[in-house]
Amino acid sequence: MSVAVVDLQTFDAQVVKKYSDVIGAKLGGKAISCSDEFFAEASNLLAPKAPIRDKTRYTYQGAWYDGWETRRHNPEPADWVVIKVGVDSARIIGCEVDTAFFNGNQAPHVSVEATFVADGAVPDASTKWTTIIEKTACGPSMRQFFVRKDGLTDEFYNYVRLNMYPDGGIARFRLYGTPIPVLPEALSTVIDLANVTHGGVAIACSDEHFGTIANLLLPGRGIDMSDGWETTRSRTPGYADWVIVRLGTKAVIDKVVVDTAFFRGNFPDRIKVEAIAAADDQTAINSTSWTTIVPEQKAKADFEHEFEISDSPVYTHVKLYSIPDGGIKRLRVFAHRV
Known part of the structure; x- marks a missing residue:
């Protein structure tokens, strides 16, 4: 598995117009846990509207950012956030990572992992994760589009984990794929x-x-x-x-x-x-x-x-x-x- 970095026009034609953002807040996607969110909450990643910036706005922690931002000097290889997919489960084709307004404090690299947890449970320390978007470089204050070269994942997932190496900020995260719904057994059901x-x-x-x-x-x-x-x-x-x-x-x-x-x-x-x-x-x-x-x-x-x-x-x-x-x-x- 490898990742192609594409432009907006290509991503829109090959991904957005063929697949769905399966983690969006409007669809019910939710950030359920993270390693750190000292400066800005991880839930902002899934907000439906484009990120904004107010340079005059400060909080107790520091400058306000419309995104997810962790503290400096992370001793671990990466900060992470676990997200519940907004549909029953999905196969994944690619993602958008937007570092809008994070310039000098953006995430230098990201990767995406996924898992399927049955029976309404949530991921824990024993959960096995599969890499679906390998570690890829990110730039400052820009929308970046990553597509799996080998196409849709073979497996379907209901949780994903976004990693940023080693720390920093990301404004928005969109993950595209094909929902795998749980449909009624009877074909006659409308x-x-x-x-x-x-x-x-x-x-x-x-x-x-x-x-x-x-x-x-x-x-x-x-x-x-x-x-x-x-x-x-x-x-x-x-x-x-x-x-x-x-x-x-x-x-x-x-x-x-x-x-x-x-x-x-x-x-x-x-x-x-x-x-x-x-x-x-x-x-x-x-x-x-x-x-x-x-x-x-x-x-x-x-x-x-x-x-x-x-x-x-x-x-x-x-x-x-x-x-x-x-x-x-x-x-x-x-x-x-x-």
């Missing part, structure tokens, strides 16, 4: 297969200026419109924004829910939903053979639009339209597997 916890992934869109498409697939309805999908205002007649979602598995669709929660003056004028059975993501993205399952119709502000789907064939992807533009909080695709 579940939301667009939800990221069930393997749904938003793979392409026309625009995500104010809010990312990954937000559409999060659990719950959030607390404000910051964690929805919102596009720029269009000025072209006949324009429509869109997003394509790969379902967690191929399925027969029973109901679609389009939620505009918190979007009250910037919701779409109209919405439409299409679906397709495609061999892979690129085929779906390039296809002109989509089937309309929710015809174009007026949308409402701050409202859960529910649409029953009858006589559905098997689909793998859905395409949601925001016409001509606007914000949508969540997309739910309730279906039963085949």
Whole structure:
């Protein structure tokens, strides 16, 4: 196993648009223990918003940082933080380590380890860890992207450990992979297969200026419109924004829910939903053979639009339209597997 260091554009195309951040706080990821967090708490690593800096702000410990920072002169090889994955378990492909505003006090090197602990237990001193991102150099105040050259891990994990050698600061940590959900045994059970916890992934869109498409697939309805999908205002007649979602598995669709929660003056004028059975993501993205399952119709502000789907064939992807533009909080695709 070795790691490729890639740029933002490559990481976005090869990782972000194909996989999910399985440790994000919005998904339920949580820092459960760490070696040290004297200057700044390890939980900041998983915060959904971009890090900020206030040079005028000081705490009892010293300068305030929006990230995880440990004290100097660590006698051990590395400081570490253990994080509970936000899904049942996941296979891992790569990560982002952001040292924003840590300059001179950044982590010089990092590595990532993972483990699976069964029956609701937590890692302890006897836990065996597997290296999934080998020790790699970090620079000051920058976003850095690491991808496993041998692809997704063969094993799936529910805990990860981020190590920084020997100490220092990291602002944000994102870990991408494929959720391995625990699904009902009965195929006839209807579940939301667009939800990221069930393997749904938003793979392409026309625009995500104010809010990312990954937000559409999060659990719950959030607390404000910051964690929805919102596009720029269009000025072209006949324009429509869109997003394509790969379902967690191929399925027969029973109901679609389009939620505009918190979007009250910037919701779409109209919405439409299409679906397709495609061999892979690129085929779906390039296809002109989509089937309309929710015809174009007026949308409402701050409202859960529910649409029953009858006589559905098997689909793998859905395409949601925001016409001509606007914000949508969540997309739910309730279906039963085949």
